[in-house]
Amino acid sequence: MVERFYIKGGTPLKGEVSIGGAKNSVLKLMAAAILAKGESKIYNVPDLTDVEIMLNVIAQLGCKTSYNKEEKSLTIDATDITNVTASYELVSKMRASFIILGALVSRCKEARVALPGGCAIGERRVDFHIRGLEALGAKIKIENGYVHAKTNKLVGSEVYLDIPSVGATENIMLASVLAEGSTRIQNAAQEPEIVDLANFLNTMGADINGAGTSEIIINGVKPADLHPIEYTTIPDRIEAGTFMTAIIATKGKGIIKNIYPAHLTFFTDKLLKMGANIKLLDPTSMEVSCKNRLNSINFVTQPYPGFPTDLQSMAMTLLTTANGVGIITESLYENRFMQVPDLNRMGADIHQDRNHAIVKGVKKLTGAILTASDLRAGASLVVAALMADGNSVVEKLHHIDRGYENFENKIRLLGGKIERRNEDSQMNLTEGTHNESYL
Ligand code: EPU
16 A cells, blocks of 8 residues: 545645644654663654654663653653664664764763665765764774774763764764763754753753854763653744745745744745745744745755755745746755656756756646655645645655654645545546546
């Protein structure tokens, strides 16, 4: 059986949507939870396949884990860690689980974590993570596809990152929490998810300063100083940006709730420049609407607080029908324009040259059969299908399910015409509501 979205485009999205907890934060908080013996509880945890994989990684170490769907919470009891290996079978399913390396070395002085390999959007090396741990005194061997890190004790150090890598900053922070002395990470990533991780660790008893700036100082503490905690994950700024885009793309009007607007400043600014209306309603919600054709803009993806690469595909979808020509430069990943061929099949006019995309606005997109090639490209195609004339089918939904909880239900609550169907591998276009006139 194969799952597909069937989407009928052209309906303006209207109403309210509530944003869940940040996937890219919670996965790291889960790794951090293994630093303290006892049971930690994390709230505002979205029900996503990535969260499930991370729970499996942590369970593989011998921790007791559970997820409560109704409460959107999870517990991790890290009293006993009986295994220091995170297997290829799990890490290859989700590269973010590589974050367990720093936490394991910190807690157990040893870790064997599978190398995640590249992924669809780019090579995604982990050399900064490894160099950072070596600077703290871990002896690292790469053997049989695994990183094997071992140490008698970690000692605080100066670490300079060539680029402000989110994952490397997090892995080094986690490893330094229990190191002897102070670690200073320079050119650190400044994403809100880094701040969330530092807040989580500090609540646990760690001593971290400077998170959210380019210099983070971690003063090592003793294992006995750390204790399990209860903690609420920050809202998912990328899910919020996706729904802002969907509302604007369909010329709708909606309220995005449970967000921190400050985390979206750069994105919001670009949307305003394009001609969308965005109004802050209170500290955790904003109203988004759009009536007229948007204007094109140029933008470059950059580490936070710059334009987020994870929203590049959404902005590209908006540019496809904007007035004029927009130039996008993707500066973080080598291959993050995977949505381009499908957008062009919908009638867009996008020319790609290495890490630049030139988007010439057309009057409209038309529905087509589309394939999600990765998480954010997939979500942007759903948005494109919602704004297009006619019907679309989106395949390979497992990519989208990694990062969007109840995606189609939230879209339907806004009035979008989308349905998930579980059907034979052959698309049956003559059945039910989806007869041949549907496409
Ligand atoms: N890089 C290296 N060497 C390293 C680490 C990174 O060359 O050791 C390069 C990468 O290849 C990439 C760039 O640095 O070109 C940035 O990578 P970074 O380490 O910052 O990204 P990440 O930690 O692997 C997280 C998010 C991504 C998001 C990026 C950038 C998680 C689980 N993932 O990845 O989210 O795009 O930061 O903001 O936090 C997504 O949610 O769809 C997603 C891909």
